[in-house]
Amino acid sequence: MLMKFPYALSDFGTLRGEGYFYQDRTDRIPHLEEAGRQLIFIRPSRFGKSLLLSMLEHYYDVGRADRFDALFGNLAIGRNPTPLHNQYFILKWDFSLVKCQGELKDIEMALHRHVNAAIQDCAAHYGWDDIEIVPDDAVVSLSSLLRRVRREDHPLYLLIDEYDNFANEVMMSGRRQEFYEGLLYGEGLLKTLFKGVKAAMGQGIDRVFITGVSPVVLSDMTSGYNVGEDIYLEAAFNDLCGFTESEVAAVLERLAAEGGAWSPTEALELMRTFYNGYCFSEEGGERLYNPTLSLYFLKALHTKGRYPLRMLDENLAMDRGKLRYIADLPHGEEVLVQALDGEGGLRIPQLAKRFGVADVLAAVKDRPFMASLLYYFGVLTHTGLSDFLEPILNIPNLVARSLYVEHLQDLWLETYEDKTRVPDLRKEVFRTGDLTPLVSFIEARYFPILSNRDYRRTNELMVKLAFLTLLFDDRLYMLISETEMDHGYVDLSLIRRLDRRSVKALDLLFEFKYVSLTQLKLDGEQLRAASADELAAQPAVRQALQTAAEQARRYGAALTERYGLTDLRLYAVVGVGLERVVWQTVADL
Template identity: 25%
Template sequence: MRKYPIGIQDFEKIRKENFLYIDKTQSIYNLIASGNYYFLSRPRRFGKSLLLSTIKEIFSGNRELFKDLWIYNQWNWEQKHPVIHLRLSKLDYQKLGLYEALSIEIGILAKEQGVELESKHLKGRFEELIRKASANGKVVILIDEYDKPITDYLDDLGKVEENRSIFKSFYSVLKDSDPYIRLLLITGVSRFPKVSIFSDLNNLNDITIHRKYATIAGITQQELERDFADEIAEIQQHQPDFLGKLKSWYNGYAWHEEAERVYNPFSLLKYMDGRDFRNYWFHTGTPTWLVNIMKQNREYDLENVHIGENALSSFNVEHIAVIPVLFQTGYLTIKGYNSNNRLYKLGYPNTEVRESLTDALLSAYRNVFPGNDSMSVTDDLSESLKKNDMPQMIKALDVLLSTIPYDHWKAESESIFHIIVHLSFKRLGFDVRSEVHSATGRCDVLVFTDRYIFALELKLNSSANVALDQIFEKGYLRPYQMDARKKIAIGINFSSEKRNVQDYLVKELE
């Protein structure tokens, strides 16, 4: 049986115990042969730790671990370098504080290098470790999850500032250590503290969005078909079209507009192990605070979002901008780039993320997040739209609204109904467009299925007749008159007092 390295981040363990390894050594070779100072951001469980572990074994000269891999006959294995591998996630900074935890870890790393440290303060100990370890060759410094002691405290700005100040002093050592360093690679999920933490390290090359390194983490289509050939052949015997579904569910991530898209490695391995299409990655650690901030900021329509390159890498802890965080953490990905205005277009990478995040958001707007999903209360909506069964759709919407706890009900405007309707249909995989501009107005919601185009106008404490009339007066369906699909206008009036659909009207265009 194949052994999948689910949750295993140690290259030596993977190779010695015959786990599957996706050969990234050619990309790694290009990285370490082309420069000396790098920063790389990727979402959680995307292979950052394994990347650093692999680099550690290369510079340690452990050639036999690389047998049958690309780099085996391409590297000078006799030229070894001391490796300082600092993994922030293993430090007990919650209990000891970041300063003390780092100081202890530097002592452990010094023992691994056979170095005695004399300095008593953190900055001096780090500088001394690098300088003394370099007596055996220029040092390779690998720092994993550099941002974790900051992102863990986003609800405690005092602790964020304290840890940021400690990091700034700690990493400032690297600027004057150039004569001792062969390679420095820093990885993390976010890019937001990079400027303030590494402001002195102005030679750090950020390769997060770089064509050459866009696939250094994640699994490409070619790697999938090469390394999972046996599994693919087996599954295709009873699911001939499964490759298309696999791509829809777990592929789609891009860190450059011209680069090949990659699969989420964690979800892909979990699928190959269990052979079920499920939301594996999302449920391993989606932060509650992120979903709640999205709700607070009324962020819900995440398709075709446009953002500049500087904004893409920014993160102000005091005033969190949701879109950059969603990109950095893997909930949005690059869909395109306009070189004229230098704007990136972002969107959901795949079905897993779209379905999971819209479900979490819908549950948050229903005030049942975390702890409950919205799957059971939205499934009826799917069949009703596909069949153009409006009574069933209205009934399903009523059920959905009735599940919102009374003490959390805040229907101060029709926008809450608009958001719930949008997320409900988006969670089901429909092509949903909100506040679509036309020459004479802006339609609340447009939903596209294989057979129908639905225009929904939503009112609060008004009348369905007013809503329906607006669709025709403003010509919301006029831009689609050449489309062969049937076009349905739906006016819906909600009651804030009764928390339901008070009345609705439907009219099909002739």
């Protein structure tokens, strides 16, 4: 049977019933049962949480017992089911469907309507017609449902998706803080609702599974719901959502067997660069591929016979708003810059596991706080522990890196005219290898902006970031920054994507160095008046160019061998202060 890919489809019954591809995660069900009765599982947006909940819904629902073999028969759990399969009534809430517009009373009524509608759907599914629905008091409606459940032979399993939707709305859209506090503090409706869930454990509700994007609400729940067990950082559930590399490779091999003028080895290399790299366990674990991006790629490959033109699925554009939120915080832009640095990663004392919206809105935003948020948003990920057991966070892959690059470019290119000039400057470098127009733009437009930013470091990183943000083009290139090569790290290289090798563009490698005005013993006026040749003749600049050239040759040889390149252009680039740039192709040195 030809493969069908369920892009944006999160209903397990439809997926299985219509023969869509499903990466089996049912073998984790026994582990989830053993982990606890009230579980909290957090993952970034578009990482497969809703499908996971739908799978649990279909597995445990007493009303779907007659479909068990059809849905699960050839899956891991179908071959060895637990005694709890099809032993629960299911109630499901999805707080992402609750409108957060209007005044506080409007939001409360939207929440009442959603919970009441879910209770009505539950009652209709099981043929109950005696449930009291109170339009303006969903807590009473829930109590009525639970009274009916207690008269039956099976308990209730409550599934809650996007539990933190309200907090995300507060953070991302600038909603008034008092709206959120009115829902979750004191006798707020959301807190009261969760208090009702807590009180109903053993009184109708037997299990609860909660998903969300961040742990923002967990701290604010306090006595409202302080019984949930966090499993989102445990190694055993690192790959509960997402694809492993062996799983992606197997799908590519199967697709290739169906026919196609592409190489599964090359396709895997491309997917690894753009989509791999996520790890959600402090104890380490296998790197994971983003499932939505992977399905986006595989569906394009399957239906069009080629890779997608853009590797970033625009449905993940919401992540741009999260970076914008961080960048607008005090020193937030600096955190984004440090994340892009790559070498060494962001080291923080510990990952914040719970924090309230008051912390998000009013507390001092230090680097651990902002880095933790970026981790939960999925634009940073675990890459190990330091010698002092500090979490090390890095950007997971090239798609996530593109979001950083795009946002910093928007911040640093202040006028429409500057923004419209960049594509032509970029093409000139790609076609001819001449950096002169690009360097002139950096000196005239970029450096005056960067020199006024509140950064602690004005070294070669800022020079590299100027080139990185201006040259980034994932439609044509794999941009490789701080990649380990030959026992060192490549500063920046742009290697044409495997499906773009026929495009007449150069492969490029840059090694950057920085020389301060103090080293040159020049003032700013003298520096601006000097020609590029005069600066290149300065002993400190000449030595920096030579060092950069030696590194470029060594790393260039490693890149050429790794990617089978035939004409890799090498550059030594030296930033002089944050005012001038001196560059030469390595062959000229």
